[in-house]
Amino acid sequence: MATQTKPILYGYFRSSCSWRVRIAFALKGIEYDQVPVNLIQDGGQQHTKQFESVNPMKQVPAVKIDGITLCQSLAVIQYIDETRPGPRLLPADPKTRAQVRMISDLIASGIQPVQNLSVLQKKGSEKEQWAQHFINQGFQALEPILKQTAGKYCVGDEISMADTCLVPQVYNAERFKVDLEQFPTIKRLNQTLLEMEAFKVSHPSRQPDTPPELLA
Numbered sequence: 001m002a003t004q005t006k007p008i009l010y011g012y013f014r015s016s017c018s019w020r021v022r023i024a025f026a027l028k029g030i031e032y033d034q035v036p037v038n039l040i041q042d043g044g045q046q047h048t049k050q051f052e053s054v055n056p057m058k059q060v061p062a063v064k065i066d067g068i069t070l071c072q073s074l075a076v077i078q079y080i081d082e083t084r085p086g087p088r089l090l091p092a093d094p095k096t097r098a099q100v101r102m103i104s105d106l107i108a109s110g111i112q113p114v115q116n117l118s119v120l121q122k123k124g125s126e127k128e129q130w131a132q133h134f135i136n137q138g139f140q141a142l143e144p145i146l147k148q149t150a151g152k153y154c155v156g157d158e159i160s161m162a163d164t165c166l167v168p169q170v171y172n173a174e175r176f177k178v179d180l181e182q183f184p185t186i187k188r189l190n191q192t193l194l195e196m197e198a199f200k201v202s203h204p205s206r207q208p209d210t211p212p213e214l215l216a
């Protein structure tokens with residue numbers, strides 16, 4: 001059950017997986033503290049012994065909440081959905097819930113891992129082309145699925161975990177110069193969601209560890 005202590009998010013301003021959790025916290029109106037883990041500086045602070053004791057996967061996000069430490073952004077989001085009031089991020093209806101999980105997993109398991117920092121670091125000068133290729137390939141599948149499921153948001157007209165995954169992935173797509181004109185549904189949903197306060201306050205350009213030159 002919820003305690004008085006604020007959750008602590010170990011994250012990085014530009015990490016799409018951290019942004020998913022920041023969106024969920026904002027949608028639920030949960031106050032939290034942030035501990036920045038700079039994925040680039042000094043060879044990556046995710047590799048320190050200190051952080052390894054928080055998340056042995058050496059990835060962000062990790063969250064300390066209610067006396068436990070959780071990693072894996074979707075597990076965190078589902079935990080806060082199950083324990084906190086506010087908009088349901090996993091709908092009650094089994095069919096729409098399955099669609100929310102399908103879209104979230106498509107992004108979180110099918111797209112983001114192949115363009116993760118540790119993968120791109122192995123690709124050297126090929127990294128931009130590699131990331132662009134796999135995000136593009138993932139979006140080719142995501143677009144027709146979203147065309148079927150979307151209303152105002154990814155699944156119907158209720159905000160959900162799928163939306164917390166979509167916007168950060170589009171942010172990565174833009175970084176790697178994926179042509180979003182090919183994906184009108186993804187583009188429309190992204191624009192709609194970015195208008196929402198929860199997506200604005202959690203944006204990479206507005207975090208405590210955002211470098212001054214990138215602050216919005």
Ligand SMILES: N[C@@H](CCC(=O)N[C@@H](CS)C(=O)NCC(=O)O)C(=O)O
Nearest residue numbers: 015016017059060061072073117118
């Ligand atoms: N499945 C994990 C993935 C976490 C992940 O890949 N995090 C990235 C940032 S978005 C990371 O920490 N990368 C560090 C690295 O590749 O060294 C989740 O959803 O939380």
